[in-house]
Amino acid sequence: MKMPSVRIDLGKLHDNARIVTALCARYGIRTAGVVKCCCGSPEVARVLENAGCDQIADSRIENIRKLREAGIRSELWLLRLPQKSEIRETVNCADLSLNSEADILQALSEEAVRQNKLHKVLLMIDLGDRREGVLPGDAVGLARFVTKLPGLVLSGIGTNLTCFGGIVPDEHNMQILAAAARQIRRELNVRLPVVSAGNSSSLEWMQSGRMPEEVNHLRLGESILLGKEACSGHRIPGTHDDVFTLQAEVIESAVKPSRTEGEAHLDAFGRRPQITDRGNRRRIILGIGREDIVPEGLSPETPGLLILGASSDHLIADAETLKSVPRPGDILSFRMNYPALLRAMTSEYVGREYIRDSKPVRYSGAHLICVPFAADASGAAMRQIAESLLTSGFAGDLPLQTLPEILHEPDSPAKAMEMISQSCLKAWKTGRRPYVIGGDHTAAAGLARAAVKKSPGAGWIVFSAHGDFHTRIRPGKCAAGTALSRVVGQGIAPDHLAVIGLQELEPDERESLRTSGCHVYTMEHIDRLGIAEVITRVLAVLRDSPELCIDLVANCLDLRGDHAGLRLREAHCAMEMLSDSGRVCGAVLSEFDSGEESSGKVGALLASLSGKKIL
Numbered sequence: 001m002k003m004p005s006v007r008i009d010l011g012k013l014h015d016n017a018r019i020v021t022a023l024c025a026r027y028g029i030r031t032a033g034v035v036k037c038c039c040g041s042p043e044v045a046r047v048l049e050n051a052g053c054d055q056i057a058d059s060r061i062e063n064i065r066k067l068r069e070a071g072i073r074s075e076l077w078l079l080r081l082p083q084k085s086e087i088r089e090t091v092n093c094a095d096l097s098l099n100s101e102a103d104i105l106q107a108l109s110e111e112a113v114r115q116n117k118l119h120k121v122l123l124m125i126d127l128g129d130r131r132e133g134v135l136p137g138d139a140v141g142l143a144r145f146v147t148k149l150p151g152l153v154l155s156g157i158g159t160n161l162t163c164f165g166g167i168v169p170d171e172h173n174m175q176i177l178a179a180a181a182r183q184i185r186r187e188l189n190v191r192l193p194v195v196s197a198g199n200s201s202s203l204e205w206m207q208s209g210r211m212p213e214e215v216n217h218l219r220l221g222e223s224i225l226l227g228k229e230a231c232s233g234h235r236i237p238g239t240h241d242d243v244f245t246l247q248a249e250v251i252e253s254a255v256k257p258s259r260t261e262g263e264a265h266l267d268a269f270g271r272r273p274q275i276t277d278r279g280n281r282r283r284i285i286l287g288i289g290r291e292d293i294v295p296e297g298l299s300p301e302t303p304g305l306l307i308l309g310a311s312s313d314h315l316i317a318d319a320e321t322l323k324s325v326p327r328p329g330d331i332l333s334f335r336m337n338y339p340a341l342l343r344a345m346t347s348e349y350v351g352r353e354y355i356r357d358s359k360p361v362r363y364s365g366a367h368l369i370c371v372p373f374a375a376d377a378s379g380a381a382m383r384q385i386a387e388s389l390l391t392s393g394f395a396g397d398l399p400l401q402t403l404p405e406i407l408h409e410p411d412s413p414a415k416a417m418e419m420i421s422q423s424c425l426k427a428w429k430t431g432r433r434p435y436v437i438g439g440d441h442t443a444a445a446g447l448a449r450a451a452v453k454k455s456p457g458a459g460w461i462v463f464s465a466h467g468d469f470h471t472r473i474r475p476g477k478c479a480a481g482t483a484l485s486r487v488v489g490q491g492i493a494p495d496h497l498a499v500i501g502l503q504e505l506e507p508d509e510r511e512s513l514r515t516s517g518c519h520v521y522t523m524e525h526i527d528r529l530g531i532a533e534v535i536t537r538v539l540a541v542l543r544d545s546p547e548l549c550i551d552l553v554a555n556c557l558d559l560r561g562d563h564a565g566l567r568l569r570e571a572h573c574a575m576e577m578l579s580d581s582g583r584v585c586g587a588v589l590s591e592f593d594s595g596e597e598s599s600g601k602v603g604a605l606l607a608s609l610s611g612k613k614i615l
């Protein structure tokens with residue numbers, strides 16, 4: 001392995017891209033995946049296009065060519081205004097380029113005619129950040145010019161913010177963009193399919209719900225690659241911040257005085273070193289320097305390691321408090337911010353290593369496991385659910401397995417639980433998600449037992465009207481009231497457990513829920529925050545769980561229209577968002593009545609959880 005090296009986890013990247021593109025889709029926004037920060041890496045581009053980006057974009061024509069030659073099928077966008085010297089290459093390799101200069105457009109047109117091609121144009125408008133773009137007043141004129149040029153197609157308009165001037169999207173500048181789109185459409189009678197409102201720094205504005213309806217596109221790099229909302233620096237819920245890690249090798253490890261000796265002048269970069277005397281300390285040198293990275297943008301993954309500084313080829317760090325003493329040849333790992341990543345990916349001294357960690361599991365379908373239970377739902381209702389799931393557009397195959405009716409026997413719960421757990425594990429082996437339907441609360445415990453075996457940090461999200469957090473079965477009651485405590489009993493950590501939709505709690509449950517460490521969202525939270533915000537928060541608090549089980553207890557749904565519970569539309573929204581997170585590994589469904597209508601509705605919810613989309 002070449003050292004230093006950037007390790008790129010394509011599985012985590014896929015997760016990030018899915019989460020970000022799904023988030024945008026929620027607001028009617030399509031995305032171009034921007035790969036300039038990783039030097040137009042075709043491996044990265046391929047993951048982005050598979051995960052839902054509509055186009056792949058880069059600022060350098062060399063990278064566009066590389067992507068083209070690597071067989072990337074998506075539309076390729078040149079993000080920087082073409083240089084006059086690269087017109088031929090631009091028309092040859094890029095499907096679309098960003099433009100603001102009439103001369104360049106003229107040249108692109110002539111070259112497109114020469115190559116017998118159509119080249120698409122995104123006209124850039126400067127809304128105040130003062131990087132590229134015509135001023136808003138000149139937009140229609142230049143757009144008209146483009147429509148008259150042979151070989152060019154006016155695909156849309158765009159703007160770039162928070163680059164030179166640090167200007168953020170706001171009501172004023174976004175409305176100017178929207179107005180320009182309307183005016184161009186009206187006056188030039190063109191469709192103008194793309195209105196692209198900026199980069200990763202526009203995501204927060206988008207989520208505020210104030211994006212004008214004309215805006216339908218963003219160009220996203222940092223948010224996908226680093227999982228960060230660029231404007232606020234917030235993590236995007238559910239994303240990974242370690243898709244890229246820098247690996248560097250220790251070349252010296254010694255205990256030395258921390259103060260320098262002799263007369264101090266300037267360091268190798270003309271700065272006056274600030275050095276604190278902390279006595280004798282273990283210090284290490286890594287074989288990496290300013291040629292390869294921006295040292296200020298590195299965060300060590302080794303606890304206790306403290307970066308002291310760097311020269312061109314050396315990174316010096318304090319390793320005094322490390323658990324084990326680093327030795328020459330040891331490899332240490334660092335996370336990088338955007339500038340550090342950019343430098344590392346463009347340094348020719350830094351190697352690249354692509355990995356797919358074992359975590360991301362892609363499911364090709366579901367496996368229905370029906371657990372008959374006399375007091376709950378009949379086998380017929382379960383088959384109805386399966387049927388409605390199939391007819392409601394569920395994609396993929398759907399094996400159906402009905403467990404024997406052993407649950408009536410007095411000693412059966414343990415046996416049933418084990419049987420359910422085994423069936424779930426088997427489903428995962430074949431690449432399918434288990435959906436456990438019906439039965440009593442052993443069903444949830446069975447899935448939970450399997451889930452912790454498969455993925456030790458598994459999370460659990462239960463939609464339920466009741467807490468079901470009694471720890472003991474009370475006389476005269478069935479085991480229902482103990483469901484959640486049983487899930488915890490199988491090894492799901494309480495802080496990996498979220499309860500949504502509670503309507504009532506008994507006093508002892510309230511106490512045990514409160515002290516349990518579970519994340520609880522009652523109907524009151526849903527009324528006040530809205531279900532989308534609740535799910536966003538749940539996905540954020542469970543961010544350490546790579547995989548999630550969904551436990552839908554039908555009593556929380558407002559199936560009869562009495563408005564006490566979760567409305568069907570809200571439940572669908574929740575299921576869709578959970579599906580979009582790409583982290584759902586299985587589900588359990590219980591306590592529904594066997595009426596045809598409600599099984600149909602419940603089946604449709606499972607279809608949403610499986611990724612069914614209206615559009």
Ligand SMILES: *Cc1c(COP(=O)(O)O)cnc(C)c1O
Pocket residue numbers: 034036059079080160198199200201219220221222223230
């Ligand atoms: C770099 C760039 C982007 C992407 O920016 P991120 O902050 O990485 O999302 C979008 N548009 C243009 C024109 C760019 O140059």
